[in-house]
Amino acid sequence: MMIRSIFSAAILAVATTFAPTHALAQDTFTLKLAETWGPNFPIFGDATKNMAAMAEKMSNGRLQIRIDSSNKHKAPLGVFDMVRAGQYDMGHSASYYWKGKVPNTLFFTSMPFGMTALEQYAWFYYGDGMDLMQEVYEPLGLKSFPGGNTGVxxxxxxxxxxxxxxxxxxxxxxxxxxxxxxxxxxxxxxxxxxxxxxxxxxxxxxxxxxxxxxxxxxxxxxxxxxxxxxxxxxxEPATELQFLVNQKVWEELPADLQEILRISMRTAAYDMLIQSQHENAKAWANIKSEYPNxxxxxxxxxxxxxxxxxxxxxxxxxxxxxxxAAKIIKSQEDYLKDSRAYTDISERAYLNTMGTVE
Amino acid sequence: MMIRSIFSAAILAVATTFAPTHALAQDTFTLKLAETWGPNFPIFGDATKNMAAMAEKMSNGRLQIRIDSSNKHKAPLGVFDMVRAGQYDMGHSASYYWKGKVPNTLFFTSMPFGMTALEQYAWFYYGDGMDLMQEVYEPLGLKSFPGGNTGVxxxxxxxxxxxxxxxxxxxxxxxxxxxxxxxxxxxxxxxxxxxxxxxxxxxxxxxxxxxxxxxxxxxxxxxxxxxxxxxxxxxEPATELQFLVNQKVWEELPADLQEILRISMRTAAYDMLIQSQHENAKAWANIKSEYPNxxxxxxxxxxxxxxxxxxxxxxxxxxxxxxxAAKIIKSQEDYLKDSRAYTDISERAYLNTMGTVE
CATH class of the missing domain: 3.40.190.10 (Periplasmic binding protein-like II)
Known part of the structure; x- marks a missing residue:
């Protein structure tokens, strides 16, 4: 379903004569993304729009991502199957929704009594998290990436x-x-x-x-x-959403657009954690003042x-x-142990201290 | 000092006949960056390398960033002046180092009893932080961006x-x-x-x-x-480093490379927070086991x-x-009040709960 088109400027059409059989740096790629959420769903839906906007702007329009919300595709929890089948190129959802199909997808969203958002991102990007997630998704013909965190x-x-x-x-x-x-x-x-x-x-x-x-x-x-x-x-101390990409679609992208897509997803995921902090703080202030019950x-x-x-x-x-499953659980437990020992003397100690001053 | 060169592929040289007086999408830009740190300084120095690597790969080589560490430029705390004067196109340092020159630069790194990293990023990106920072830096001919966080x-x-x-x-x-x-x-x-x-x-x-x-x-x-x-x-509950960009250099970049630079800096900053969590956890585990004193x-x-x-x-x-200064301090205090009230019922409550289970 990925649509590739030659960039329309005449000057670039000439380029096809140089390398007609390969993806060209000037090709335009349009990826179709199915998200689990309805249209205008706040925060979660903002993550996909943010990702698509960054990709388009950084690629000067060569990478377009068209987002279908659940009102369009009618299958909120069909995202996994649709991306696997190539019906969609990408998805935005959450890994733990697929545990009925592939049990080990459970571990890449958030676990009870598990890591906080900073700890879990550290496990994904500097620990074994990304490798282990790919070990689960690669046999399915999929690539999975962090897709935005809700915080605790x-x-x-x-x-x-x-x-x-x-x-x-x-x-x-x-x-x-x-x-x-x-x-x-x-x-x-x-x-x-x-x-x-x-x-x-x-x-x-x-x-x-x-x-x-x-x-x-x-x-x-x-x-x-x-x-x-x-x-x-x-x-769910750090619920991480998920970007899914069909493996074949990923491989057809030239290296620069792969990197643009990778970084757009990574940044949109981080941004969602920060937006969650912002929106939750505003909403909690509202609840406190208007619902004293x-x-x-x-x-x-x-x-x-x-x-x-x-x-x-x-x-x-x-x-x-x-x-x-045993390998993933052990990796998470070991990582959490050291990471939390540090969080306890840094973030936790600071927040508790601040609770005492006035 | 920004070096612009026409991409060498013959096909693209033709493009100059279409728009000879403007920056072309195919131009290559080389920006010189001075960092406050010495060569191979961990974590802080990784942020600049990470940023430069993303920018180069996403731009397919059209945006190159050459990093000079302090052993090269010999002026660790001269970064502000060198970028302002155009001697360097960019810098990587920390805003509070410049408070002797411009007092209001103090507020964009970390304040005692202030915001945590998540709270402060939320203030920068979803509150008034970026606008206020630019209000301080714009009259100096500079753009300032978050450059990586150490955590508490x-x-x-x-x-x-x-x-x-x-x-x-x-x-x-x-x-x-x-x-x-x-x-x-x-x-x-x-x-x-x-x-x-x-x-x-x-x-x-x-x-x-x-x-x-x-x-x-x-x-x-x-x-x-x-x-x-x-x-x-x-x-310093959330020390944020800084990317500085000379305003004129920024304006000479085409829109796609501006976005690539903006997102590379933003992602490298977030990544540094996550890397700090990872490296601090490893180091603290080491100290605990080897230095029981x-x-x-x-x-x-x-x-x-x-x-x-x-x-x-x-x-x-x-x-x-x-x-x-009064406006910035009030913005930070107001933001912290609501943001911390939420952090207290989410992250802090969770971490304290986890301190009780065994």
Whole structure:
């Protein structure tokens, strides 16, 4: 589906006589990208637009990326299959959505009790992360790149305060994926409900709690109007979205456009982390001033300990069944250990100190 | 000093007949960059090399950046003047080095008790930071861009434990710049000593304490061998280096190369933050295992309170004397307030929670 066209200036058409059988530096390439999000979805959708704008401008129009949102392609969670089949050249989504198809894709988004955004980017780019991710995606004919980080996701909106593990028993909560499995281990009844129905489900007590993203995206869904307890995060400390590129499409690009695409994706991903910080801060200030009912809560210690044990148990099961899974889990655990020891004496110590001055 | 040359392919030489008086998309531009650091200086020097490599590859060789380290130009702190005068097209340094020449350059590196790296990038790119920085640099004929972040700098190496403000009285410490002024307000005797002499000065008690950067860069200077107390940071929570570009040079670049340069600088800056996290984590693991004498300490509460008050006093003085300084300080304070409120319920809450599980 990649469209290549010769740049229209007459002067460049002459160039085809020099190297007619190869991709020319002056060719124009148009890549079609399918994103999981709807049109104008904030922050996530800004990352794809930002990436496409950088690529176009840096390439002087030679690399065009056309973005189809989910209203166009009608398959929000079909992005993986469509890029694999070559129906789209690229995708913007999240790796953990594909764990039902390829279990080891789970590890490249965010893990409960795992790395923060800085730690995880360091693992991707200066540790083994990119190599391990490619080990999972290469056999599928795909290249996967970090696609933008949300920062620490909040632990969710609860209508009743959670005072102990007892309070979680049978609690109906919207929380998908691996974190939902961890919650299930400690007694929660995880459910998945379409975003458009979440508010009503929470209001009518069809569910007792809902996990979404963080202040900026949560505010739009209105949970602050009907739930008083906003819990701090543990389950997705650094949710990294994903750019997918069809391997054959990548290989057809000349080296300069490959680098332009690589850097545009990398920068758009970093930018999204920074934009998330900005938008979440604005939204949280808004919630604080307009919804004084909202209280920030940490889960009680016995809940954290139980979830931490449940998480370790599930990871051990994953590692036991699959050599590559074991290698990825070990790489993440080893990296986290050293990286967190440093984060504790730098960022964490600083933030705690600043909490004491006035 | 910018060198422009026509790309040598014969086919492109023809293009000059179409638009002989304008910069052509096919021109090659070579920019000379002076960096404050010596050759092969880790992390800081990697940022310039990374930037230059991206720019060259994305431009297919049309944008070349030649880096001169301080051994070549002999003027580590002359970068500002050399780029202003057009002797160099670009520089890599830090904005606060120029506060003796232009006081308001102080605010674009890191401020005591100020923003973390994520918060500060959000202020630069989604708040007013870039506009305010350009308001300072534009009258100087310069463009200034973020140039790479060290993360939270450590509070320094001390040979004796600091138990109260009393212990700081007359203490001789290497700590330069604004943070040195804050320390002076609480009784410290700040001195500046060339990096090559720091170890010996500390060993011979010419100084009692030394502030440098963080584990990765401190380890090379050997302080862990002669000082037991390593203090957590407060004075430079997110030290951002700087790319400087001569305004006229910038304007001569065609739009695609301007964008390639802008994105290469932006990405290299983000990358340096991530590399700092990686290298500091490795170095701290090394120090912990090989130098068990080293203890991490927070300054006592009365010291923090005294420094916080001293910092606010110095900022109020700066704001009183200069309208633009007042505007920048207010922008930073307002931004920090909302951004930190969110950081406290996300990153800080998560890191503290993780400190409790085992």
């Amino acid at each position: 996701q909040m632990g969710g909106w609860f209508r009743k305060e959670i005072k102990s593990v007892e309070d979680l028993q049978g609690l109906k909560m919207r929380i998908p994926g691996f974190a939902g499995e961890v919650f299930a281990e400690v007694g929660v009844n995880p459910t998945n409900i379409a975003p458009g129905e979440l508010y009503t489900a929470l209001e009518r007590n069809t569910i007792d709690a809902v996990e979404w993203v963080g202040p900026a995206l949560d505010l739009r869904l209105g949970f602050q109007q009907i739930a008083d307890y906003y819990y701090t995060g543990w389950h 909202v209280q920030i809560k940490n889960f009680p210690d016995d809940v954290f300990q139980a979830m931490y044990k449940a998480n370790n148990k599930l990871l051990a099961e994953a590692a036991a069944g699959d050599e590559l | 700098q450590m509070g320094g190496w001390f040979r004796k434990e600091i138990k109260s403000v009393e212990d700081l009285q007359g203490l001789k410490m290497r700590i330069p710049g604004f943070a040195g002024e804050v320390f002076a307000e609480v009784g410290v005797n700040p001195t500046n000593i060339a990096p090559g002499e720091l170890y010996t000065a500390l060993e011979r008690n010419t100084i009692d304490a030394v502030e440098w950067v963080g584990p990765a860069l401190d380890l090379r200077l050997g302080f862990q061998q002669i000082a037991d107390y390593y203090y957590t940071g407060w004075h 080293v203890q991490i300490k927070n300054f006592p509460d009365d010291v923090f309170q005294a420094m916080y008050k001293a910092n606010n006093k110095l900022l109020a003085e700066a704001a009183a004397g200069d309208e633009l």
